[in-house]
Amino acid sequence: MPADPRAVLTRPAPDPDHTVAYGEHPDQIADLREPAGGGPARRLVVVVHGGFWRAEYDRRHTGPLAAALAASGRPVAQLEYRRTGQPGGGWPNTLTDVLVGVAELRRLAAAAMPGRVSTAPPVIVGHSAGGHLALYVAATAPETVGGVLALAPVADLVEAHRLDLDGGAVAELLGGGPDEVPDRYATTDPRSLVPVRSRTVVVHGEMDQQVPVRMSRDFVAAARLAGSGIAYFELSECEHFGLIDPESAAWPTVAAALRSLEEDQRPIDAASPTR
DSSP, rough: OOSSGGGGGGEEEEOEEEEESSSTTTSEEEEEESSOOOOOBOOEEEEESSSSTBBTTOOOGHHHHHHHHHHTTTTTTEOOOOBBTTTTOOHHHHHHHHHHHHHHHHHHHHHHHHBBBSSSOOOEEEEEEEHHHHHHHHOOOOOGOOOEEEEEEOOOOOHHHTTTTTTHHHHHTSSSSSTHHHHHHHHHGGGSSSSSSSEEEEEETOOOOSSSHHHHHHHHHHHHHHOOOEEEETTTOSSSSSSGTTTTHHHHHHHHHHHHHHHTTOOOOOBBBTO
């Protein structure tokens, strides 16, 4: 494990090749990265960043991850969205931005990178709060999603609120707690939206201090009980940020999970107490 796992958040990455807008707000944009090499068009990978939905975290900290995916021959989009702490952020715009962005990005990316993006719906890679948003989009608009790779996702908003993750982040997103705005939790909480309707792989580090690993264990168990064929990988020597770091020991598992979604093959559930 790196001496400072957070170093990936500020590690320089190559500039994106294009930036496209899916709406009129300055944060309704996405950075695009051209796939390395030649070859046929491939499914777009949409990266949804985390940061507990807060304005101080943006898509730029996923630059190393996105650059690594592009270097492996994938067209990549780093999706931005309105976040709490800025005008228009939070309920409902944070959620609708990601819904619209995912729905529009395949078309926008294909226009910006001719011949490099296939017509298949994109795979969404979401980390932390971005994992929540990826699961939400897949549950709400499954026709726009070709698969979800949820990395340490905030997969239970009620529990995240109870635990007061990141000092009230869920209440800031939804405008209150589950007793105050129960309808908002019911329609946005992945734990309430099972069974999972898109091919999904969840990966979580056992040493995660930001989003407890128990949250993914319980979400996967609930999804399977509801009939979902969800796959789960739990990494014993991994914390929260290693999952988005191409230089970490966790990266081969992340890369293999993504390949399984792209190839439309049932992933092997390699390391889960719930398997």
